[in-house]
Amino acid sequence: MTIRYIESSKLPTPWGIFSMHGFEDTANDKEHVVLSMGNLEGEEPVLSRIHSECLTGDALFSLRCDCGAQLQAAMHRIAQEGRGVIFYLRQEGRGIGLLNKIKAYNLQDKGADTVEANEALGFGADMRDYSILREMLEHLNIHALKLMTNNPRKVKALNDLGVNVVERIAHETGRNPHNAKYLETKKGKLGHLLEGKED
Numbered sequence: 001m002t003i004r005y006i007e008s009s010k011l012p013t014p015w016g017i018f019s020m021h022g023f024e025d026t027a028n029d030k031e032h033v034v035l036s037m038g039n040l041e042g043e044e045p046v047l048s049r050i051h052s053e054c055l056t057g058d059a060l061f062s063l064r065c066d067c068g069a070q071l072q073a074a075m076h077r078i079a080q081e082g083r084g085v086i087f088y089l090r091q092e093g094r095g096i097g098l099l100n101k102i103k104a105y106n107l108q109d110k111g112a113d114t115v116e117a118n119e120a121l122g123f124g125a126d127m128r129d130y131s132i133l134r135e136m137l138e139h140l141n142i143h144a145l146k147l148m149t150n151n152p153r154k155v156k157a158l159n160d161l162g163v164n165v166v167e168r169i170a171h172e173t174g175r176n177p178h179n180a181k182y183l184e185t186k187k188g189k190l191g192h193l194l195e196g197k198e199d
């Protein structure tokens with residue numbers, strides 16, 4: 001067991017009042033946050049978003065990706081349903097970290113796509129590890145997820161870990177002229193299920 005539950009509090013947001021739960025990964029001192037609304041217990045699958053940290057998109061309004069829009073859309077959707085959960089995992093830059101992501105962005109400014117940039121820096125295209133989720137789900141008493149994602153590799157990685165994803169809910173939002181190439185690469189090279197929908 002490397003995940004340690006620390007504390008919970010309220011988090012009022014423009015979409016409603018969430019509960020915020022703090023966890024620490026004692027293996028690497030990373031601090032993770034879970035936002036929840038409503039009663040998560042019981043057999044009914046929980047509307048969920050497993051969101052990897054994107055400081056640039058989530059907090060700095062970057063249009064290079066779709067992360068910020070996806071986070072806000074997930075909060076909105078959960079508030080509308082009155083029940084759901086967002087796991088905000090600190091695996092910035094698909095696991096390569098913020099400073100390496102800035103290096104990758106520099107290479108993308110010079111013409112590389114998001115996969116080529118990671119590989120030129122000596123990383124895999126996607127270095128994320130979702131294994132910590134199992135302990136968090138156990139702590140929150142969540143048994144089954146309806147997962148908001150366009151990423152079938154995320155669903156497979158979770159199912160391989162024994163996390164019960166019973167349904168994938170398309171979560172396409174935030175396309176703009178600055179992230180069009182990025183989204184095309186996600187679709188073409190990373191297998192994301194994207195229809196090219198404009199907001």
Ligand SMILES: Nc1nc2c(ncn2[C@@H]2O[C@H](COP(=O)(O)OP(=O)(O)OP(=O)(O)O)[C@@H](O)[C@H]2O)c(=O)[nH]1
Nearest residue numbers: 050051052053054065091092093094114149150151
């Ligand atoms: N290395 C790298 N990471 C990026 C880039 N753009 C965004 N990211 C990171 O990509 C991750 C996106 O995470 P998610 O939105 O949870 O997942 P996803 O794989 O895009 O799949 P969805 O569930 O469909 O959104 C975040 O960690 C971002 O920081 C990029 O160009 N390079």
